[in-house]
Amino acid sequence: MFGTTVSFFRRRAMTAYSRTNYTILDVEPGWLWEPVIYTPADFFAIHDSLFRFDMTQTNYRQFLDYQYFARIWAGLGVNWETGTSDRRQFGLTYLEQLVALSVSHLNNAAWGTTDLPSDMGKAASVAKRSYRV
């Protein structure tokens, strides 16, 4: 088993993105942290959508939902030699990605169905890159 404890916090930050390739160039987080409490039910709802597939379909293994499940299954490192530290680290990293993406990608303002919160960031600007020496 790959296992980890995970804690979520809400934190504000200034983030610099590249205009040309969208990568993050720099992040300057603020000092205030606020815990965000998620429950197992929140994650099982996400895991249900990620991992369930319809086995009642004929040749269900050819369907995209099964292929997607099989890809995640393989991504968890099942093909690595059992018990090796490489397999553990590989699977653990993949698990962390699954957890982080679940909240950061699915729970954002663009995908939300409710009104935007009032405390979203309200300023952006363009800038030249410089170096701190």
Add this chain to the structure above:
Amino acid sequence: MNCSSYFCPGGLPLISLVNQSNFALPLEYYPDAEAVLQWDAPGYQIEFDSTIDGLELSLNDCTVYGDSKIAIVSCVRQLNSSLIIGIVPTEVFT
């Protein structure tokens, strides 16, 4: 101890203007500017600690997904304000 911490600020494509128009200034405007700065916006700080010795998960914390060939056992349990998350990919031999 094996800890890792990430900050997820969202992405540049998610920035939109008040009128919901696209954030992206065409590159022909201010062509010397290489970056877009997003000021004082909320994001996720996510912290992992894989040192879980002594922490236990029971079958009641787990759900099994899969079929007769491959399966994933997913377990999640509350631990104060955090979660313990475990996952087991298994191959079924018949």
